Amino acid sequence: MKERINLQFKQGQPPQLVALARSEKLRIAPSMVWFVIDTGSPMTFFSQAETKILKIPLEGRREKEVIQFGGFNFKSIETEDFNIYMLIDKNNFNITHKMDAIKVTRMSEDARIKAESLPSIMGMDFLKKHNLSLHIYPAEELACLQRED
């Protein structure tokens, strides 16, 4: 059976998903996060702003690679398993995913402000791992993720 997760989608903007993120290990209570669904991204990560808002501790964590995103260079940093809660119709379901966070490498004030304006990204790794497909109907301003059972 196919299940649908509705996305927020307005002409001129990418499809967006509002979800809750929770990590038992990091003691992060369910927190509202919004992801841009980006099929051009091979990876999924919390933005620098979301990392700050959720108070995800990054000290001592493994730095994975430098990524270019929104015109800036960021370090991607491995965090922990997060439960990502989404809505199918009006019911919750959650997916466990080991999330990365990102941190800008240039630290000028202007660069930091601009870097913190960028969204969290749900990329192809997430869609593939959790058997999700993306459907977009631009003329109707409709978008959804679809999951096969």
Next chain:
Amino acid sequence: MSKKQNNMEVMETEAQYAKLILRGQDDIEWYNNNFNELVRKFNEQFIAIEHHEVIEMGPNLDILLKKLKEKGINPVETLIKFVSTAKVIL
């Protein structure tokens, strides 16, 4: 705690999660629909939205978070956006 009580608590928690997600969806839709007016008022500012209302703003995220903390508002229960006319190509 009995199994029935436990189930009830799980259902209440799930309902709270769903409510928060629905509120976020509603606020992001409001943001998208009112973008032109928001840009006019808050261009190049970080804003926090709750129930179709901009409850706080700041020129950077740190200042916005500080203002929310002073008001006793939990930022993880609000929608935080940076308002700008600049289009970002990811």
